[in-house]
Amino acid sequence: MPPPDAQFRRELREALVEAYPTLSDLRMLVEDTIGVPLQNVTMAGDMPSIAFELIGWTRARGRLPELVAGAAAERPRSTKLKDLSRRFVFPHAAEGQEERIVREDVPFENAGEWAVRYNRCRVAVCRVEPQPLNESNADFGSGFLVAPDILLTNFHVIDHTGWKPDRVVFRFDCEVGSDGKEAAGRTCKLAADWKLGTSPRVSDGGLDFALLRLAEPVGNDPLPAGTRGWLALHTQPFRIGQPVFILQHPAARPLKLAIGTVRDVNPSPVQVSYDANTEGGSSGSPCFNSALQVVALHHFGGADHNRGVKAERIRQDLAGRAEPVLRQLAAPA
Known part of the structure; x- marks a missing residue:
């Protein structure tokens, strides 16, 4: 039977x-x-x-x-x-109401599977250090791998007088562990041909992104849970109230997670706004949906909200580029 x-x-x-x-x-x-x-x-x-x-x-x-x-x-x-x-049929709650699916666009996630995906997202994010932290945290940013040796961050993170390619360091695995101690992390430098593709600031009509080639294929690093890996850009129809998760290095601190919700799906044709917390140093961070898919590139802080460039628009831009390596990053995940 x-x-x-x-x-x-x-x-x-x-x-x-x-x-x-x-x-x-x-x-x-x-x-x-x-x-x-x-x-x-x-x-x-x-x-x-x-x-x-x-x-x-x-x-x-x-x-x-x-x-x-x-x-x-x-x-x-x-x-x-x-x-x-x-x-x-489940027992009624104490107040006499039945449970409901309140948000059809935010499905349940398998807890164990979600935790594994979260850990893979963490290790793909890094701190962008234009100079050693003991000198200054000025112009620090965040970024994340989109290929073994390709990093995505904001254009404004690299477009300033303090950006000296031979000095810049990318620090992965910079976190505070369960023991309360900060890990030094794994560092990497820029490749000689480091600038792969950029788009100017949104205020100048662009998408405020920069794709940088690293000197090593960090995404192929062996880690205890498997290869480090990298993150893909996803298309999402945004709706007000959807959850947003941002992995970032605010104020040049070790990796932090901020959680918020979508506030405006179209503050501009290329942006989405949300109420997740960020600080200086968060520019270039990946914004995730509840399934931990990258749906925006954080780049801007406002008086009462923050904004990211929609991943869909970045993919569209890359799909129109002549360079095969950039078009490959625009392929559906």
Whole structure:
């Protein structure tokens, strides 16, 4: 006899195929209840296989109850779906309200998987040091790897009189550990042909980014959890209230995490604004969504908000460049 979970999935698969015999019907259910196109979930060719993969996809993301409840509501004559949906009835809260999916655009994340992704994001971020910290923290910034030896930061981080390429140091793994001690980190210098591509400040009509080639492929460093790696630029339709995570070196301090939310999706055609905290030295930091995808490049602080350049716009810019290495960075993640 199959285990209860396997038995449930088999019954649900049969109920979905019976209640939604055509692909178009199932496609509408998925978009209405999950908010994701069915083709992003499965490309299977027959209805049983499509239902099987759909159940696995929603189950892995903690969204199976939404699928079952939505299907039962759409097909009230299906006694099978109705019976299956009853297995997801939870006790009412003390105030008499049921739990709700409040933000459809912020799905549940698997905690262990999210923690692994976060750790990989941390090690890709560095402090940009134009001179030794014991001299001054003037013009310090942040940056992050987008390829083994390519770093993304702000144009204004490199566009000043204090920028001397032979003096600049990039310091990875500069953090305060669980023992309260600051790690010195791993340092790297610029390559001889260090300037790969830039875009001027937003106030000058650009995107305020700089792509720099490092003297070593830091992204290939072996670490205890595997290769250091690098981060890709993602496209995201921003909505007010979405969470924003920024890994940064504020005021030239060891790596910090700031958490906030989107405040304005279009303060300018190329920017998004948020209320996550930043300080001088945070310029060039990656801005992440709840799935820890890079969706913006932080670059600006205002009186009551901060701003980043949308990663989508940077990708569009790079896609139009002549250099193959820059076009490669614009490829979808």
